[in-house]
Amino acid sequence: GAVVSQHPSWVICKSGTSVKIECRSLDFQATTMFWYRQFPKQSLMLMATSNEGSKATYEQGVEKDKFLINHASLTLSTLTVTSAHPEDSSFYICSAISGSQFFGPGTRLTVL
Amino acid sequence: QKEVEQDPGPLSVPEGAIVSLNCTYSNSAFQYFMWYRQYSRKGPELLMYTYSSGNKEDGRFTAQVDKSSKYISLFIRDSQPSDSATYLCAMRDSGGSNYKLTFGKGTLLTVNP
Numbered sequence: 001g002a003v004v005s006q007h008p009s010w011v012i013c014k015s016g017t018s019v020k021i022e023c024r025s026l027d028f029q030a031t032t033m034f035w036y037r038q039f040p041k042q043s044l045m046l047m048a049t050s051n052e053g054s055k056a057t058y059e060q061g062v063e064k065d066k067f068l069i070n071h072a073s074l075t076l077s078t079l080t081v082t083s084a085h086p087e088d089s090s091f092y093i094c095s096a097i098s099g100s101q102f103f104g105p106g107t108r109l110t111v112l
Numbered sequence: 113q114k115e116v117e118q119d120p121g122p123l124s125v126p127e128g129a130i131v132s133l134n135c136t137y138s139n140s141a142f143q144y145f146m147w148y149r150q151y152s153r154k155g156p157e158l159l160m161y162t163y164s165s166g167n168k169e170d171g172r173f174t175a176q177v178d179k180s181s182k183y184i185s186l187f188i189r190d191s192q193p194s195d196s197a198t199y200l201c202a203m204r205d206s207g208g209s210n211y212k213l214t215f216g217k218g219t220l221l222t223v224n225p
Contacts, residue, residue: 032211043200102158
């Protein structure tokens with residue numbers, strides 16, 4: 001299957017700072033990528049759809065000014081959590097389309 | 113009623129057992145059905161992908177879709193300790209370029225040696 005990578009795999013930051021997470025499609029081009037958030041023992045919650053060269057589409061209830069998404073190339077999408085707070089601590093996972101939907105390994109964000 | 117219902121378990125079985133995992137759904141527009149396996153603190157890994165009703169087999173795994181009952185299943189034969197993970201069902205409709213998935217909550221499976 002297609003390979004999707006994420007960086008970093010784990011990040012700890014102080015409250016009020018911003019954190020950027022990268023999602024890359026390694027062996028294919030992806031015009032569409034998705035960003036999910038997963039809390040412990042919960043399923044994946046779609047946050048936004050990232051489209052190359054255009055603005056992301058956010059799900060209801062997701063603050064677009066807080067979760068900035070940039071899909072600047074066909075292999076890279078970034079999610080920036082701005083002014084992070086402890087309640088933003090979660091597991092963030094991206095996915096990309098190559099026939100089906102393939103997921104990255106996830107990024108664990110801990111906000112102190 | 114949620115769009116996709118999945119018993120969260122946990123489900124604990126001995127090694128070698130046949131495991132049956134299930135999801136029900138309410139949206140008749142769903143056409144594509146997937147099963148993902150997720151190990152702790154890892155991203156989901158695509159296991160099975162089926163379109164419409166029917167069966168699909170891949171090694172020890174069999175996926176079944178019954179659209180008339182809005183019911184999908186994943187069977188694991190000769191289960192192994194390495195199968196211990198959370199299994200997520202996911203589905204989507206066939207609308208154009210819409211690849212948005214709707215997930216079940218996931219079933220936590222433990223296979224005991």
